Amino acid sequence: MKDPWGRIIDYMRISITDRCNLRCKYCMPEGIDWIPMDEILTLEEIAQVASCGALLGIRHIKITGGEPLVRLGCCHLIRTLKQIPGIEKVTITTNGILLGQYLESLKQAGIDGINISLDTTDRCLFKKITGTDGLEMVLESLKQAVAMGLPVKVNAVSVDWDSWREDGQAGVAWKSLLELARTDPVDVRFIEMMPIGAGKDFPTVSHERLLTELKASYPGVKRDMKVHGFGPAVYYTIDGFRGSIGFISAIHGKFCDSCNRVRLTSQGYLKTCLCYEDGVDLRKILRADLPDREKRIRMEQAMEEAILQKPIAHCFDDPGQITEHKGMSCIGG
Ligand code: SAM
Ligand code: SF4
Numbered sequence: 001m002k003d004p005w006g007r008i009i010d011y012m013r014i015s016i017t018d019r020c021n022l023r024c025k026y027c028m029p030e031g032i033d034w035i036p037m038d039e040i041l042t043l044e045e046i047a048q049v050a051s052c053g054a055l056l057g058i059r060h061i062k063i064t065g066g067e068p069l070v071r072l073g074c075c076h077l078i079r080t081l082k083q084i085p086g087i088e089k090v091t092i093t094t095n096g097i098l099l100g101q102y103l104e105s106l107k108q109a110g111i112d113g114i115n116i117s118l119d120t121t122d123r124c125l126f127k128k129i130t131g132t133d134g135l136e137m138v139l140e141s142l143k144q145a146v147a148m149g150l151p152v153k154v155n156a157v158s159v160d161w162d163s164w165r166e167d168g169q170a171g172v173a174w175k176s177l178l179e180l181a182r183t184d185p186v187d188v189r190f191i192e193m194m195p196i197g198a199g200k201d202f203p204t205v206s207h208e209r210l211l212t213e214l215k216a217s218y219p220g221v222k223r224d225m226k227v228h229g230f231g232p233a234v235y236y237t238i239d240g241f242r243g244s245i246g247f248i249s250a251i252h253g254k255f256c257d258s259c260n261r262v263r264l265t266s267q268g269y270l271k272t273c274l275c276y277e278d279g280v281d282l283r284k285i286l287r288a289d290l291p292d293r294e295k296r297i298r299m300e301q302a303m304e305e306a307i308l309q310k311p312i313a314h315c316f317d318d319p320g321q322i323t324e325h326k327g328m329s330c331i332g333g
Pocket of ligand 1: 094157195196
């Protein structure tokens with residue numbers, strides 16, 4: 001369906017858990033409280049929301065979290081979502097730690113793509129950022145996924161990690177990631193850090209700067225006009241590279257006029273924009289003492305009303321206006 005600004009809303013990001021097996025400093029600092037399990041939607045409830053979404057024109061679903069692969073039944077949910085009439089693509093974003101052990105099940109479930117969040121290929125820096133010495137597992141899973149023919153993208157937040165490295169060498173964290181796109185058919189995308197949750201303390205590096213550095217390091221950089229997915233990334237190719245380099249510039253390249261998404265939090269709250277708390281509590285409807293048909297009607301109505309009030313744009317350029325105070329792991333990044 002269209003929102004009041006004429007944008008087609010056909011993409012829903014669904015957070016299936018607030019739990020995670022990593023502690024990325026910008027996302028989930030130590031000491032965070034877990035949401036009680038009975039407040040988190042069951043997999044059946046998530047599928048019911050997705051079915052209503054499909055009736056309203058949702059075509060693509062991204063499974064996220066927390067870390068979605070720590071939730072038991074994640075692959076079963078994906079299989080269920082893939083069978084909903086109208087749903088064309090179901091993809092997942094994961095930190096890659098458990099990916100190796102679930103790749104076969106994800107493939108069997110019909111997953112359409114895997115985004116691996118990886119901010120560096122430097123082992124020490126990985127450990128400092130995530131709190132875990134797990135880089136090898138992530139890289140192995142990535143290779144395995146590619147070998148299985150699954151579409152894989154790597155996402156990295158654009159943060160200046162130079163001072164986090166023992167040797168303080170400039171630009172190593174992000175430049176080493178580019179090598180993944182040289183050796184494998186993997187798009188490597190940089191995502192500007194948004195001032196959400198702990199991310200507020202990690203100012204984003206502007207993509208203008210990264211692009212200038214990219215062009216200086218690789219003379220054969222060209223704009224890539226091929227369609228790579230259903231998101232707002234701007235892509236570049238480098239001669240001799242098998243994957244492309246993408247930039248998702250939510251802050252410096254505000255792309256709200258092409259926003260196509262809503263978000264379902266693990267607690268069943270449908271959010272219409274990252275930086276505002278506006279939305280609707282679908283869990284209340286799902287758990288109301290009503291016949292199933294009545295619930296479905298109410299849920300569809302509530303979702304439609306929420307989309308009809310979707311804000312025109314985010315307000316990250318005016319932080320005083322931000323009304324969302326939850327962290328990314330609760331919202332579903
Ligand atoms: N655990 C999974 C993962 O890491 O892919 C899924 C959830 S995680 C919240 C989803 C994505 O959000 C990750 O790529 C992470 O780097 C990104 N992220 C977390 N906090 C962010 C922020 N403040 N701004 C931009 N991206 C952020
Ligand atoms: Fe976990 Fe993903 Fe947040 Fe890292 S970014 S702490 S992997 S939810």
